[in-house]
Amino acid sequence: MKIYITIPLLALIITSANADSLYFSKLEQATIDAKLLEKTAEKLQEYKATQPIKFPSFHQPNKPLIEIERFCTLCHNKLAHQENVAVRSFLNAHSRFISCETCHFIPKNTNLIYRWLQNDASIENEENSHLQPHPAAHLSPFSQGMPVVLSPEHPFFQKIKTKWKDLSNSEQIQLTAKIHAPLKEKGISCKSCHDPNQKMLELARIGASKKQQQAIEQNKIAHLLDKDKKTIRLIDLLE
Ligand code: HEC
Ligand code: HEC
């Protein structure tokens, strides 16, 4: 039998904006069972024991100009990937120009479109611009023209940013479970984007020239390191 636990306080913490991001709707709808809560509690405890969750201070002197606030990195280090030594540096490098949600939010039966998102203002449909038109732009999912990524103005973003430390442990566990419920833990494979048959990115519409499109789709390193591959053969790089 599944036991569903609802904590009324969650209702107070999660106040939705008028038109909402698809990620946030999924987060709100997620039902968290006792088993998941337990698992999350363990992870959170482990996490706190090893590295205190980082929250940016309100004032950040010498902040680089192009630094933008992102929901996931309210807690996660910008170099979020550490476990898989073979691919972590690539994933961390990609996170500088690709939103976390692009690889970790893959809802079923949903048509997402990937475009450059610059801060919270979408620069959708900008055809034939440059690949990464601005240093702060991140390739991000859009659903029905709306960014999936939570903007810094979103009430939930603000709550996590400003209220987290004051929440009780059980509320933090609930919220951590909610935040991750719609996400894919292991991300997507390199081949989702780096393959001649990839359907994920409309490369021309994100500003890639013909040459760049080929380079992205036929990227040797990505083919070599793809997680579906069992063995890594360096000779593949020379083919
Ligand atoms: C309120 C803090 C917080 C926010 C915001 C947050 N995370 Fe996490 N995340 C955690 C903690 C704590 C863990 C558990 C410790 C760990 O596994 O590193 C975790 C774990 C993960 C994991 C590992 C899988 C797992 O279940 O252990 C992934 C993947 C992840 N987060 C992705 C994201 C993405 C993508 C976002 C933004 C949409 C995000 N997180 C936002 C705190 C947060
Ligand atoms: C290009 C796709 C991609 C992007 C962008 C991306 N991830 Fe990941 N992420 C992955 C893949 C793939 C894995 C699984 C790696 C493995 O273990 O094989 C992963 C794993 C993780 C994990 C598990 C722990 C670990 O050490 O690997 C966390 C946490 C995580 N991602 C958080 C994030 C956050 C936060 C962001 C944004 C700052 C982000 N990811 C951006 C693809 C991506």
Ligand code: HEC
């Ligand atoms: C969500 C789509 C996506 C995924 C998943 C992805 N990449 Fe990429 N990758 C890109 C795009 C787009 C570029 C082109 C960036 C540019 O040229 O500005 C790129 C560029 C690269 C480059 C060339 C970097 C350079 O500066 O020339 C390498 C190498 C690479 N990816 C390896 C990987 C590996 C390895 C993985 C899996 C661990 C992976 N990628 C997963 C989208 C992705």
